[in-house]
Amino acid sequence: MSTPALAVHDLSVRFKTGADSRHAVDGISFSIDAGEATALVGESGCGKTITALAILGLLPDSGVHVESSAIEINGRDISGLTGSRRREVLGRDIAMIFQNPGTALDPVFTLGRQISAVYARHCGGGKEHIRQKVIESLEAVGFSQPQDIAAAYPHQLSGGMRQLAMIAMATVCKPAVIIADEPTTSLDNSTRAVILQQLERLRTLHQTAILLVSHDLATVRQSCQKVMVMYCGRLLEKTDCESLFSHARHPYSAGLLSCIPQISDTRPAMINSIPGQVPAAGEFPPGCHFAPRCPRVESMCNQSVPALDTDKQQAVACFRPL
Amino acid sequence: MNRRYITRRVLYGIPLILGVTFVSFLLMVYFGPDKTYELLGKNPTTEQISEVRRALGYDRAFLLRYGDYLRELVTLDLGLSDSSGEPVSVILKRTLPVSIALVLPGFILGNLMGLALGLLAAWYRGKWLDKLVMSASVVGMSVSFLVIIIGLQILLCTPYGLNLFPVRGWQVHDLGSYLYYVTVPTLALVLVTLGYNTRFYRAVMVEEIERDHIRTAQAYGASPRELLFRHVLKNSLIPVLTRIMFSVPFVVISGSLLLESYFGIPGIGLVTFNAITSGDQPILKAVVGLTGVLFVLALTVNDMLYSLVDPRVAKP
Numbered sequence: 001m002s003t004p005a006l007a008v009h010d011l012s013v014r015f016k017t018g019a020d021s022r023h024a025v026d027g028i029s030f031s032i033d034a035g036e037a038t039a040l041v042g043e044s045g046c047g048k049t050i051t052a053l054a055i056l057g058l059l060p061d062s063g064v065h066v067e068s069s070a071i072e073i074n075g076r077d078i079s080g081l082t083g084s085r086r087r088e089v090l091g092r093d094i095a096m097i098f099q100n101p102g103t104a105l106d107p108v109f110t111l112g113r114q115i116s117a118v119y120a121r122h123c124g125g126g127k128e129h130i131r132q133k134v135i136e137s138l139e140a141v142g143f144s145q146p147q148d149i150a151a152a153y154p155h156q157l158s159g160g161m162r163q164l165a166m167i168a169m170a171t172v173c174k175p176a177v178i179i180a181d182e183p184t185t186s187l188d189n190s191t192r193a194v195i196l197q198q199l200e201r202l203r204t205l206h207q208t209a210i211l212l213v214s215h216d217l218a219t220v221r222q223s224c225q226k227v228m229v230m231y232c233g234r235l236l237e238k239t240d241c242e243s244l245f246s247h248a249r250h251p252y253s254a255g256l257l258s259c260i261p262q263i264s265d266t267r268p269a270m271i272n273s274i275p276g277q278v279p280a281a282g283e284f285p286p287g288c289h290f291a292p293r294c295p296r297v298e299s300m301c302n303q304s305v306p307a308l309d310t311d312k313q314q315a316v317a318c319f320r321p322l
Numbered sequence: 323m324n325r326r327y328i329t330r331r332v333l334y335g336i337p338l339i340l341g342v343t344f345v346s347f348l349l350m351v352y353f354g355p356d357k358t359y360e361l362l363g364k365n366p367t368t369e370q371i372s373e374v375r376r377a378l379g380y381d382r383a384f385l386l387r388y389g390d391y392l393r394e395l396v397t398l399d400l401g402l403s404d405s406s407g408e409p410v411s412v413i414l415k416r417t418l419p420v421s422i423a424l425v426l427p428g429f430i431l432g433n434l435m436g437l438a439l440g441l442l443a444a445w446y447r448g449k450w451l452d453k454l455v456m457s458a459s460v461v462g463m464s465v466s467f468l469v470i471i472i473g474l475q476i477l478l479c480t481p482y483g484l485n486l487f488p489v490r491g492w493q494v495h496d497l498g499s500y501l502y503y504v505t506v507p508t509l510a511l512v513l514v515t516l517g518y519n520t521r522f523y524r525a526v527m528v529e530e531i532e533r534d535h536i537r538t539a540q541a542y543g544a545s546p547r548e549l550l551f552r553h554v555l556k557n558s559l560i561p562v563l564t565r566i567m568f569s570v571p572f573v574v575i576s577g578s579l580l581l582e583s584y585f586g587i588p589g590i591g592l593v594t595f596n597a598i599t600s601g602d603q604p605i606l607k608a609v610v611g612l613t614g615v616l617f618v619l620a621l622t623v624n625d626m627l628y629s630l631v632d633p634r635v636a637k638p
Contacts, residue, residue, distance in 0.1 A: 056541055058537060058540055058541055062448060062449075084545070087543040087544070087545060088543065089543070090540070090541055090542055090543040091541065091542035091543040092543065095541070095542065096538075096541045098534065098537070098538055098541075100534060103533065103534035103535060104534045104535055104537075104538045105535055105538065106535040106538075106539065106553050106557070107535070107557070107632075107633070107634060108556050108557055108631070108632060108633060109552075109553075109556075110633075117542075117544070117548075118542045118543070121542075121543055121544070122543065153633040153634070153637060155633070155634050156637065166538075169542065
């Protein structure tokens with residue numbers, strides 16, 4: 001068995017508030033192979049972005065406690081790295097694409113300058129070489145006039161173009177892993193398709209492993225092979241995309257699927273939603289966190305926490321799976 | 323820089339200057355000192371009054387007098403001081419350089435140190451260093467400037483203390499004597515302004531540090547030095563420049579008034595102060611007018627600097 005590009009073992013994030021601490025992410029493990037796209041889905045506020053930031057080590061160091069047995073990129077553990085040793089990894093071995101391209105880029109520097117700073121930092125080389133690499137990576141995400149884009153400031157581009165430039169920045173050092181945190185949420189449908197196509201192309205081209213953080217299951221179905229369903233800091237279901245969409249086993253997954261709006265001839269009678277709300281960290285119920293909102297709940301669910309049965313192909317953390 | 327942008331800014335400045343000078347002239351004519359009665363003593367006759375008013379030009383239409391005032395400001399031919407008989411332009415030429423030389427070092431130091439401390443506090447926000455710097459700022463802001471000035475004078479300028487510098491005066495002819503006379507006022511100015519500056523700059527820096535693009539730079543391995551000195555500092559230049567530019571006229575006129583009166587330095591602040599108390603209208607007219615012009619100038623230069631530091635202004 002080959003080494004996965006990204007392997008996360010037993011990652012927990014706790015927020016300290018006064019004397020007690022609350023789990024925002026509670027002991028999750030997963031791995032992504034090279035050239036594979038895995039989605040992390042769930043409602044807003046269930047710990048997806050925190051997971052992504054914790055993998056990169058970008059959470060603030062005061063009031064937040066991150067623990068894991070290991071976070072490996074191509075077999076190398078990065079979880080204990082600090083300071084300049086960690087900065088070496090960021091952008092070179094693992095890169096992140098952020099949700100809002102409008103604010104994620106520095107407004108006072110040209111895109112070329114920002115991308116070349118990343119390349120110069122990690123890969124080095126002469127001025128001309130760096131410029132060449134920047135142009136190449138902008139070209140690779142589909143810009144026909146990469147020189148113009150490199151000379152432009154973020155505010156001169158549209159949201160979709162900025163996100164493409166962000167992808168160019170993420171791929172300029174050809175990292176093994178890219179984490180994309182809701183990369184298309186703020187974009188319109190056709191722009192979203194372009195962004196997803198480019199990500200897909202780069203994934204197959206460079207065999208990059210992609211962790212796509214999303215709450216949009218339609219996007220996930222289009223672009224991922226595997227999917228993990230997250231709720232209240234835990235993984236509830238972990239499987240390949242096809243099985244989830246054909247037969248979701250966890251009631252929460254099934255609930256999420258039922259909420260995807262359908263385009264049909266007739267106007268739908270009602271818009272589906274999962275009743276109730278995601279509880280805030282620290283207010284999780286004692287048993288299965290989803291129990292209070294679950295249509296299939298029984299007494300056992302309120303007492304103990306079901307574990308993710310990882311030995312199965314379609315792993316699920318539920319006492320009464322579908 | 324974009325030439326059309328500059329031209330537009332300069333043209334915008336003209337109505338502003340007209341407005342500022344108009345309002346200040348209006349206030350001076352209707353609420354300022356009236357020289358008629360000073361000149362005439364206790365029991366003037368109606369004829370005497372109207373004669374003096376004619377001589378002073380008070381009987382002319384308001385707009386004509388405003389026109390004269392504008393001409394005076396443009397040509398810098400500002401008449402003679404009532405109290406000394408000296409031409410106002412000569413007085414300004416003599417005192418303005420003194421005031422600038424007096425406040426410049428303290429102004430620069432106070433802003434640079436405030437910037438450095440603000441950056442430090444912002445980077446370590448919430449930690450003990452931040453708390454230390456911020457509490458010191460509050461203490462600095464709370465201590466009266468009188469205490470600071472008199473305290474420094476006692477500590478540095480008298481036999482009770484180190485007795486290294488003069489308490490008063492300004493006999494500057496070379497660098498050595500300049501440092502001799504400027505050191506204590508500079509220290510006083512820095513101590514008085516540092517708390518305010520630090521708090522302001524910290525707030526600006528915290529806002530910039532918490533912007534999304536800083537996290538992006540972090541996610542791509544930028545070092546703290548790069549984050550602070552490239553991304554944060556360049557982005558914060560707009561509020562920082564604005565503050566500096568707008569405090570220039572204030573510091574030159576009123577900041578120096580404080581220092582000049584306590585250190586007996588013959589700068590424009592002291593001249594203005596004396597003109598206010600003696601009702602020396604030609605000097606007041608000149609100072610008020612020039613302050614207004616200086617403000618508009620600072621505003622215009624500030625707008626031009628924007629286009630240098632913010633590509634969103636320069637390349638819309």
